[in-house]
Ligand SMILES: O=C(O)CCC(=O)C(=O)O
């Protein structure tokens with residue numbers, strides 16, 4: 207075959223992204239599509255060459271003779287592949303080596319993320335939707351794309367068949383259809399689909415394995431051993447084998463899912479065996495059973511069925527396993543033997559993707575290690591359960607609506623009925639009156655989003671307002687009581703017997719601003735766009751990156767020695783892509799790329815537990831959600847309503863955020879607690895003193911002996927504690943994690 211010219215996909219991709227950033231949508235769309243085309247072409251060439259070379263020079267067999275057999279065939283094969291790719295690719299194969307980062311982008315279908323925006327801008331709605339869908343299938347946790355998809359679904363010009371997966375894996379489509387039929391007892395349809403899925407899966411497996419062969423794009427440079435030729439080849443060979451074994455996982459993992467479907471191939475045979483038997487085709491049922499037994503030769507139920515089929519078919523009917531499955535199992539076993547040999551003798555490591563690997567194949571020391579790991583894991587689970595053991599609740603009538611397990615996480619809980627409707631009403635009145643009093647509760651743009659106003663009231667401020675007669679002091683007292691009640695509930699639930707102190711209490715409302723407001727942000731150029739968020743503590747400056755996400759309303763003006771960023775922003779709600787509160791953890795700085803959470807200032811590192819006591823539900827949006835450390839995989843959601851208290855440990859195990867509040871006003875008491883006495887909330891002590899004074903005055907006024915009952919609202923009889931001087935009122939300062947709300951998404955949004 208004459209070589210087809212294939213421009214290296216990483217170059218096309220880089221140019222495409224550049225065009226995208228320059229808003230040259232037509233060029234961006236063309237280049238990105240060409241990049242995808244080149245990528246597919248390269249894969250196809252590798253597949254074809256591998257198949258061709260496999261026919262010419264098979265790999266050696268059996269560990270017994272592998273040392274002798276290794277050198278020749280491996281080298282021959284590498285040479286064959288090089289020559290084949292050299293014939294097929296122009297420019298030479300080496301020009302097609304992309305960096306790890308680019309390869310990862312393609313594996314995650316990132317080019318489609320850019321493409322959808324470019325198509326959208328070009329008014330090619332159909333293509334925009336299929337690009338969006340293709341990206342979303344592989345990234346179902348992507349918050350922003352999820353919103354986009356929902357918007358597309360609402361658009362009148364979009365047809366439902368536009369939601370196509372352009373990279374669909376045929377075996378997954380067939381498998382899911384097959385399982386659906388199977389579950390619906392439609393065995394004939396199930397058989398057809400499952401057979402199709404099995405064929406496609408085996409073919410996808412071959413494709414995947416083909417890509418494991420050299421030339422390797424970046425042979426592990428980190429490995430700083432200085433091997434001889436023999437070791438180098440052995441190491442390379444083992445790498446190839448391991449890579450091929452991992453292909454089992456790749457085909458068994460649905461795009462967008464993290465974990466593979468266990469035993470993907472054997473489970474096909476199991477289902478098929480059952481389905482064939484149901485429709486009375488014992489011959490094929492027996493064949494599937496025999497094939498299944500290749501994986502699990504001692505599986506009792508299947509041996510039983512096999513016996514039954516033999517009887518039904520007559521003893522002299524030969525029952526054999528499928529040939530392609532025999533080949534699959536033999537080849538896999540051989541590869542495993544070699545890999546385990548190297549694990550035992552060359553210090554390699556291996557994560558066996560299969561559950562069916564025979565025990566005798568696995569080296570003793572590995573089994574030992576596996577047992578130890580299991581033991582350790584069991585201990586950790588027990589530990590966790592121990593920690594999660596909850597104490598009895600100190601109040602009647604409160605319900606645990608969701609626990610950690612139901613919320614797919616650790617140390618998370620939702621209580622209901624912590625407040626009555628009338629208490630919520632009183633606290634909401636407090637927020638209103640405080641707002642009108644115009645002090646301490648000034649409505650500002652939210653530090654997180656320009657689409658919302660953010661108002662906050664501390665307990666001390668509430669008491670001061672009560673003292674001035676601006677708010678009803680009973681409402682202010684209720685704020686103290688409600689937060690103390692929450693403290694007791696959370697303490698008894700999570701840390702019975704270990705005192706939790708208040709760290710900070712904040713009554714907050716988030717209000718959707720209506721669309722009429724707009725403003726322009728002027729930022730001296732010396733700030734550079736990327737450094738603006740760090741300056742966001744000033745009231746008039748909002749976090750530019752979350753306001754004018756890329757390139758839409760943001761533009762630059764260059765003057766002689768400075769230029770200025772203009773950000774023209776209207777507070778409209780339509781098409782909002784941001785969050786009311788970006789994903790964060792409460793006591794550490796989330797670093798989603800590194801899957802880390804740094805427990806260092808400016809994070810409030812001493813906070814141990816967080817609580818949010820909700821006051822209302824008459825608004826739109828505003829749900830609280832939890833994610834994995836990656837900040838995009840949503841694991842649980844909580845819908846606010848009066849009297850609902852959500853509580854969780856404040857660390858990296860509980861990243862969370864708040865969906866945009868797109869209409870109305872959402873109010874809640876945000877609560878943070880600490881085990882550390884020195885960090886106990888100083889303001890609260892003062893507020894309680896004011897409360898005490900007020901009670902005395904009230905008593906005198908009333909001329910009655912009511913002091914005892916009012917005093918009961920004091921938060922227990924703790925002595926005032928020393929405070930090291932934290933300033934809770936500043937807690938809204940920028941924390942490092944806030945700018946990360948939508949990692950790695952560059953997109954324009956003006957027309958949504
Ligand atoms: O209001 C909520 O639901 C959560 C707020 C939050 O996470 C915070 O303020 O740290």
Ligand SMILES: [Fe+2]
Nearest residue numbers: 790791792862
């Ligand atoms: Fe939080």
